[in-house]
Amino acid sequence: MARGFDSETAARLRCAGQTLAKLKLSSENALSALGLNAEQIAAIYGGTRPAIPQEDLVKVLFANRWVCCVCRDPQRPIIVHHINEWSTSRDHSTPNLAVLCPIHHGEAHTNRQLEQNLTSSRISSLKAQWEQQVVRDDALAIQQGSQLQLDNWLYFNHLRLFELAQGLGVDPTAVSGFQQAITAGVCDQAGAVVKRVTAGSFMYADSDRIQLYYYVTALFSAVMQDVVVRNISDHLDRSVLGCTIAPGDIIFVQGAHSFSDELPAPVGIALRRGTRTANHVIISFVFDSAEATSVSAWSLWLTGRQSVGSLIQVKQIRRMDGGLHIAGTVLAIRNDSSDLKGRTYEQSLHDSGLPHQRDDDSDIDMSQFDAVF
Incomplete structure (x- = not known):
């Protein structure tokens, strides 16, 4: 694709088993x-245009979800x-690249x-509209998923939220459930959760759990309306993520997670580690269970x-041991x-001709890695 071939x-x-080097040595017949046409053969022999750098190629493919920005038909090459x-x-550069069928x-x-x-201007406009729609769709799908049933959310990082x-610029005191939370004593006048947890228990164990959950989920929904979320569940490949996300980004990843107690832990904190691993990509974090x-x-x-989905703010990205x-x-x-999660990331990479390995949910020793609390 970097030399203008369709996916x-x-x-x-x-x-x-063909490579560019092999194709250059092949006869025209x-x-x-x-199945190559005259234009494609000329591109192979002539080499008049250098290949698009893979980092830029991956960025534009990911931003457009491997779909034509005009028709948005995922079935087309x-x-x-x-x-x-x-x-x-x-x-x-990526501003000059568009994904078309x-x-x-x-x-x-x-x-x-x-x-x-x-025209060029129309393609640029359609590309911008589609990339913005992709971002909105990611956040909206995660938010709407939380509204389908009341017990969808298993954990909130109340302070970071x-x-x-x-x-x-979201006002916690303006969301629904705030007054009930104040009355129940689970948050302060600014909207920060102040609920105390006794050792060996959890925050939602008491009779005020309904008021707390109602308020926190309402605050979360308000935040999700303004935040940019990258759903990477179907794009877990090091060649994609290595050049499409950066520290500070908020990502969502769904799939098989491994949870284990993290020791030693600070006094009063039930520290637990969560990891998601696939295709030599390791996503890890620690949290207070x-x-x-x-x-x-x-x-x-x-x-x-467990198979769950995690909303994570990226703090560090490292390449090590080939992953x-x-x-x-x-x-x-x-x-x-x-x-x-459609479990389509291998097919997207396969269709685009990008190198990848299929090794989903691999077991990796996480003791060598750090995570941010």
């Missing part, structure tokens, strides 16, 4: 036998298109009546190996939802 052709050639032609712009790629190179042209609300939202979450769903380790502060943990 279907790139994946087919890669599956056949042999290339034709592989895709081509990475230069909005301003390479021959004049010499620009491989073969149909709309053809339209981008076809002159029609002016009002029907898929309050800090995030303040940073986003006393902030679990129910007895089943505290005693079962946040222990051992990618992402450490962060967990903001919330929820039950899994089929709407938030």
